[in-house]
Amino acid sequence: MAVAGEEAIFGDSVITTKLDSAISWARESSMWPYIFGTACCAIEFMSVASSKFDISRFGAEVVRFSPRQADLLIIAGTVSYKQAPILKKIYDQMSEPKWVMSAGACACSGGFYDNYTTMQGVDEIIPVDVYISGCPPRPEAFLEGLMQIQKLQAKPSKYLKKRAKRDFKGRLDV
Amino acid sequence: MFSHCNHKIEYNKTQNNRYIVKLKDIKNAINFLKEEKNYNFLVDIIAIDYLDFKGHKEKRFAIIYLLKDDKFDNLVILKAYLNEDEIIDSITDLYKSANWCEREVWDQYGLIFKNHPNLKRILNHKEFLGHPLRKDYPITKGQLCTKTDDLMDEMTPKLKAKGYEDHDDLMFLNLGPAHPASHGTIRTFVALEGENIVSAVCEIGYLHRGFEKSCENHTYNQIIPYTDRLNYCSAILNNIAFAHTVEGMLGVELPIRGQFIRVIIGELSRIIDHLVSLAANLVDMGALTNYWYLYNPRETAYTLLSKLTGARLTNSYMRIGGMTHDLYDGFEADMKRCLEDVQKGMDDSLSLIEHNRIFQDRAQNIGVMSAIEAINRGWSGPNLRASGVAYDLRVNQPYYHYDSFDFDIVVGSTGDVYDRIMVRFEEIRQSIKIINQAMATLPGGNYKVDDHSIILPDKKNVYNNIEGLMNQFKLVYEGVKVPAKEYYSSIEATNGELGFYIASDGSGTPYRVKVRPPCFYAMASLSDMIEGEMVADAVLDLGSLNIIAGELDR
Ligand code: SF4
Numbered sequence: 001m002a003v004a005g006e007e008a009i010f011g012d013s014v015i016t017t018k019l020d021s022a023i024s025w026a027r028e029s030s031m032w033p034y035i036f037g038t039a040c041c042a043i044e045f046m047s048v049a050s051s052k053f054d055i056s057r058f059g060a061e062v063v064r065f066s067p068r069q070a071d072l073l074i075i076a077g078t079v080s081y082k083q084a085p086i087l088k089k090i091y092d093q094m095s096e097p098k099w100v101m102s103a104g105a106c107a108c109s110g111g112f113y114d115n116y117t118t119m120q121g122v123d124e125i126i127p128v129d130v131y132i133s134g135c136p137p138r139p140e141a142f143l144e145g146l147m148q149i150q151k152l153q154a155k156p157s158k159y160l161k162k163r164a165k166r167d168f169k170g171r172l173d174v
Numbered sequence: 175m176f177s178h179c180n181h182k183i184e185y186n187k188t189q190n191n192r193y194i195v196k197l198k199d200i201k202n203a204i205n206f207l208k209e210e211k212n213y214n215f216l217v218d219i220i221a222i223d224y225l226d227f228k229g230h231k232e233k234r235f236a237i238i239y240l241l242k243d244d245k246f247d248n249l250v251i252l253k254a255y256l257n258e259d260e261i262i263d264s265i266t267d268l269y270k271s272a273n274w275c276e277r278e279v280w281d282q283y284g285l286i287f288k289n290h291p292n293l294k295r296i297l298n299h300k301e302f303l304g305h306p307l308r309k310d311y312p313i314t315k316g317q318l319c320t321k322t323d324d325l326m327d328e329m330t331p332k333l334k335a336k337g338y339e340d341h342d343d344l345m346f347l348n349l350g351p352a353h354p355a356s357h358g359t360i361r362t363f364v365a366l367e368g369e370n371i372v373s374a375v376c377e378i379g380y381l382h383r384g385f386e387k388s389c390e391n392h393t394y395n396q397i398i399p400y401t402d403r404l405n406y407c408s409a410i411l412n413n414i415a416f417a418h419t420v421e422g423m424l425g426v427e428l429p430i431r432g433q434f435i436r437v438i439i440g441e442l443s444r445i446i447d448h449l450v451s452l453a454a455n456l457v458d459m460g461a462l463t464n465y466w467y468l469y470n471p472r473e474t475a476y477t478l479l480s481k482l483t484g485a486r487l488t489n490s491y492m493r494i495g496g497m498t499h500d501l502y503d504g505f506e507a508d509m510k511r512c513l514e515d516v517q518k519g520m521d522d523s524l525s526l527i528e529h530n531r532i533f534q535d536r537a538q539n540i541g542v543m544s545a546i547e548a549i550n551r552g553w554s555g556p557n558l559r560a561s562g563v564a565y566d567l568r569v570n571q572p573y574y575h576y577d578s579f580d581f582d583i584v585v586g587s588t589g590d591v592y593d594r595i596m597v598r599f600e601e602i603r604q605s606i607k608i609i610n611q612a613m614a615t616l617p618g619g620n621y622k623v624d625d626h627s628i629i630l631p632d633k634k635n636v637y638n639n640i641e642g643l644m645n646q647f648k649l650v651y652e653g654v655k656v657p658a659k660e661y662y663s664s665i666e667a668t669n670g671e672l673g674f675y676i677a678s679d680g681s682g683t684p685y686r687v688k689v690r691p692p693c694f695y696a697m698a699s700l701s702d703m704i705e706g707e708m709v710a711d712a713v714l715d716l717g718s719l720n721i722i723a724g725e726l727d728r
Contacts, residue, residue: 036352038359038380038381038723039359039381039383039403039406039723039724040402040403040406040487040488040724043406043407043450043487044486044487046450046469047469047472047473047476047486050465050466050469050470050473051466051470052470052473065353065354077381078381078383080379080380080381080382080383081299081316081317081318081319082298082299082319082379082380082382083351083359083380083381084318084319085319085320085321085322086322086351086352086380087352090352112388112399112400113383113384113388114313114314115313115314115316115383115384115387115388116306116311116312116313116314116315116316116317116384116387117297117298117306117316117382117383117384118316118383118384119316120316135488136486136487136488138486171318172318172320
């Protein structure tokens with residue numbers, strides 16, 4: 001294949017690309033997750049983080065405990081009505097672009113807790129990008145969810161700008 | 175029983191250890207039992223709403239007290255009937271453990287206790303209206319919570335009692351509920367002077383998932399998956415505790431093979447629960463390497479459990495009257511490997527901490543709990559044993575032939591964080607010992623009861639003859655019919671005495687299920703334990719108690 005421009009002169013030491021792709025490449029490869037782990041699913045996340053499944057293969061091992069430093073919110077566990085205002089506060093503290101992964105039946109839909117205390121899915125209060133099924137999801141499923149988020153992140157910056165302005169009204173937004 | 179009591183107590187003996195007492199006499203009766211008969215251990219306080227109970231002639235509600243004596247051998251159950259507008263005397267001055275129990279009864283049933291120091295909601299949120307466990311509260315009626323309780327209503331009087339009129343020099347800090355060291359959903363609100371905790375208030379209920387209400391509209395076997403999610407670090411032990419209680423009500427006993435399988439898998443669950451608890455506790459201390467050493471053997475156990483039950487974490491392996499299926503071919507070799515991994519992980523971790531000065535300084539004499547105090551607070555399991563009390567249901571009330579195995583009750587001497595950690599390490603070793611003995615003597619034969627009113631028929635009968643089909647249909651659709659009675663039984667789960675109090679009306683669905691969650695009582699003590707300590711110690715205290723929110727909040 002004929003090579004032109006800088007690459008012809010400098011060979012492999014230079015890669016030309018679009019700024020958009022370079023930024024999203026960086027973003028994809030170093031997500032900083034905040035784990036909103038409340039229940040059993042959080043125990044499975046411990047497996048995702050430890051050596052056998054090793055989330056650092058995807059560059060997402062720097063688990064942050066301050067939402068202000070995180071760009072990926074992983075909700076692993078049941079969210080009760082009592083917990084809901086806290087989840088919302090944490091989501092609001094994250095800065096754009098931010099991504100939300102709802103892991104497990106409970107976070108997605110309340111799971112088999114269809115009763116007076118359990119929120120029937122976290123998307124009642126915050127927007128969700130990726131839903132993972134399972135009760136709890138296997139570690140592989142968590143990783144699959146992570147890769148789906150990476151795909152979203154690879155979209156051009158136009159998409160991100162639009163996304164940040166999206167109109168979401170949850171039950172706690174008044 | 176009460177004949178020597180100074181106060182006249184009106185009561186009715188219904189069974190061996192069960193008494194129906196007039197509401198006005200209940201406190202005197204309990205006081206008498208405690209002071210004269212050494213019933214020092216309050217197991218649980220349970221309320222029942224009999225609104226929908228067919229043929230019920232007494233008043234609408236009942237309040238039930240479970241007490242054990244200082245040898246932990248005798249259980250007494252006192253019950254009093256009352257109406258909504260009647261007031262119960264609080265027993266918080268007799269047992270510290272009663273504080274949260276009574277709050278829970280108020281929260282869930284709206285029954286009022288006189289002289290309770292702080293009768294406010296505990297599991298449900300502040301804005302909640304009504305009392306969800308009453309039979310006339312619809313199960314799916316959720317109520318939105320818009321604001322988190324600031325807890326100053328509890329904090330201000332506490333500070334005042336300590337002589338702090340204004341709060342200018344104090345810093346208030348929330349440890350949790352969304353905090354890495356709060357293990358998910360526990361909130362500790364502290365007032366700090368520098369790094370010292372002056373006063374603390376704990377709030378729970380963030381993972382209240384309505385387990386007990388959900389039980390009331392599922393059949394007995396459908397409840398098994400819910401029990402998995404109580405203490406989800408050792409799901410199978412919860413399965414066993416529940417199935418064991420229902421089997422007790424049915425009056426059936428598992429064949430010996432079934433009992434041994436329960437022992438083996440139950441002890442494996444205990445091991446992996448201790449592993450995760452220790453791993454987390456040591457991470458909180460900054461000893462991250464231990465996490466990898468201790469957590470990774472869990473993966474070997476997960477592989478074994480997936481082969482056996484189809485699930486890694488939430489196994490739902492037990493059924494009323496047995497378990498889903500027998501052990502698989504090659505189980506023994508897998509188990510052997512699993513135990514080797516556990517042993518190796520434990521040895522590696524111990525080699526890092528056992529003689530480590532930093533670890534010892536961080537853990538010794540922190541969060542000390544004396545034996546008497548621990549009993550008064552309703553502690554059980556490794557936490558109580560760390561305080562030096564040799565109470566272990568596997569020994570005190572042996573079930574599943576635990577008395578035929580050679581193992582030790584592990585006790586500590588000081589009751590501090592160090593003891594609680596070391597007791598758990600040693601308990602892993604004892605559990606390995608039990609599993610090895612049980613595997614070596616595992617008898618053949620059936621693993622489940624042979625009774626088709628309890629156990630599903632074989633598939634070949636279901637597909638090939640109408641009786642089998644009917645049998646399957648009725649068991650699935652209506653559930654296992656359990657005789658109408660009220661019954662309490664408990665086993666030694668990872669965190670201690672895990673009990674179920676079940677009231678049955680004779681149908682396939684329980685009328686009322688109350689769990690006795692061991693870590694509820696440990697958690698109730700945390701605020702008192704950490705006052706006077708430093709923030710960093712509070713984190714270790716919490717970790718060393720192994721609070722599992724699913725079990726705590728239910
Ligand atoms: S989805 Fe299942 S495993 Fe996950 S938190 Fe809910 S009940 Fe637990």
